Amino acid sequence: MSAARKHTALPKAQILIEALPWLTRHNGKVVVIKFGGNAMVDEALKAAFAQDVVFLRQAGLKPVVVHGGGPQIKAQLAKEGLVSEFKAGLRVTTPEAMDIVRMVLAGQVQRELVGLLNQHGPLAVGMTGEDAHTITATQHKPEIEGELVDIGRVGEITSIDTGAIEALLADGRIPVISSIARSADDGHVYNVNADTAAAALAAALGAETLMVLTDVEGLYADWPNSDEVISRLTVSELEKLLPELSSGMVPKMEGCLHAVRGGVPTARVLDGRVPHSILLEIFTDQGIGTMVLPDPRPGTPRPGTPQGGAVQ
Numbered sequence: 001m002s003a004a005r006k007h008t009a010l011p012k013a014q015i016l017i018e019a020l021p022w023l024t025r026h027n028g029k030v031v032v033i034k035f036g037g038n039a040m041v042d043e044a045l046k047a048a049f050a051q052d053v054v055f056l057r058q059a060g061l062k063p064v065v066v067h068g069g070g071p072q073i074k075a076q077l078a079k080e081g082l083v084s085e086f087k088a089g090l091r092v093t094t095p096e097a098m099d100i101v102r103m104v105l106a107g108q109v110q111r112e113l114v115g116l117l118n119q120h121g122p123l124a125v126g127m128t129g130e131d132a133h134t135i136t137a138t139q140h141k142p143e144i145e146g147e148l149v150d151i152g153r154v155g156e157i158t159s160i161d162t163g164a165i166e167a168l169l170a171d172g173r174i175p176v177i178s179s180i181a182r183s184a185d186d187g188h189v190y191n192v193n194a195d196t197a198a199a200a201l202a203a204a205l206g207a208e209t210l211m212v213l214t215d216v217e218g219l220y221a222d223w224p225n226s227d228e229v230i231s232r233l234t235v236s237e238l239e240k241l242l243p244e245l246s247s248g249m250v251p252k253m254e255g256c257l258h259a260v261r262g263g264v265p266t267a268r269v270l271d272g273r274v275p276h277s278i279l280l281e282i283f284t285d286q287g288i289g290t291m292v293l294p295d296p297r298p299g300t301p302r303p304g305t306p307q308g309g310a311v312q
């Protein structure tokens with residue numbers, strides 16, 4: 001009887017052992033996870049996301065969550081009779097819309113994530129980029145057809161102060177950050193794309209990896225014509241591809257590029273619709289999604305694979 005029980009438990013031991021090289025590699029490292037608004041609409045997925053983040057924390061990593069909330073902002077604006085308009089992939093944010101963006105991100109979406117994480121213990125602390133000068137920005141005016149366009153209270157990040165996040169991490173907490181920035185010059189607050197904020201924070205924190213969860217499998221090679229996912233690409237390959245990308249993928253891939261250029265060893269876009277996609281990515285040799293890596297230096301092996309692990 002006990003021999004049979006041992007036998008049925010063996011695959012579980014195998015799974016745990018497979019995680020060992022990854023656990024060793026990531027121990028004590030900061031991992032920035034961006035949870036996209038579109039991956040956040042399913043209750044079961046949100047609960048699984050919270051489990052994964054807490055698992056990382058209990059396994060010795062230091063997760064930092066940056067969240068979006070595009071669909072939730074859109075719904076609230078509609079309730080208030082305001083339309084959502086995007087230019088250059090960014091929400092045109094009037095002062096009234098900014099109040100709603102701030103209320104939805106910091107007062108609803110962030111609170112919900114903090115609540116889900118804290119079902120597992122006194123771990124998560126919510127904050128916005130305004131707190132302790134974490135994210136400072138100036139007004140961003142994108143260039144559209146050769147002209148700088150005013151899209152309101154949309155921020156371009158000018159500096160990051162990681163002090164508050166690092167203090168929370170040192171205290172064993174999980175920071176949950178809304179992508180709102182304070183202004184250095186005019187006293188306003190700014191709406192920042194959450195992918196952009198996550199990438200800037202990953203670079204400033206010297207993160208081990210940036211994981212951007214979304215509602216597609218990864219970066220499609222020929223979207224929307226084919227569902228072939230690019231599993232790995234280097235910074236140079238991504239630079240060439242960027243002008244061809246559209247809509248929501250632009251800030252994600254620009255963010256991955258910024259993070260890896262800024263010294264983050266890997267940045268990934270993952271399918272947030274797959275339950276426990278974070279665990280699959282971090283602790284198994286069956287990584288999913290798209291991974292951006294630095295250009296290989298001649299004669300050096302590609303990063304991304306711990307000793308003893310298979311190539312992702």
Ligand SMILES: Nc1ncnc2c1ncn2[C@@H]1O[C@H](COP(=O)(O)OP(=O)(O)O)[C@@H](O)[C@H]1O
Binds near residue numbers: 070213214
């Ligand atoms: N090359 C591409 N590969 C994958 N998705 C793409 C691509 N180009 C554009 N997209 C679009 O980008 C979307 C993801 O961005 P977005 O809607 O902003 O997600 P999130 O709310 O997670 O930030 C996908 O659902 C898809 O419609």
Ligand SMILES: CC(=O)N[C@@H](CCC(=O)OP(=O)(O)O)C(=O)O
Binds near residue numbers: 070101
């Ligand atoms: C300037 C700008 O566009 N900000 C975004 C911030 C939220 C976000 O990025 O949410 P997702 O990650 O769910 O898209 C917005 O207002 O929708």
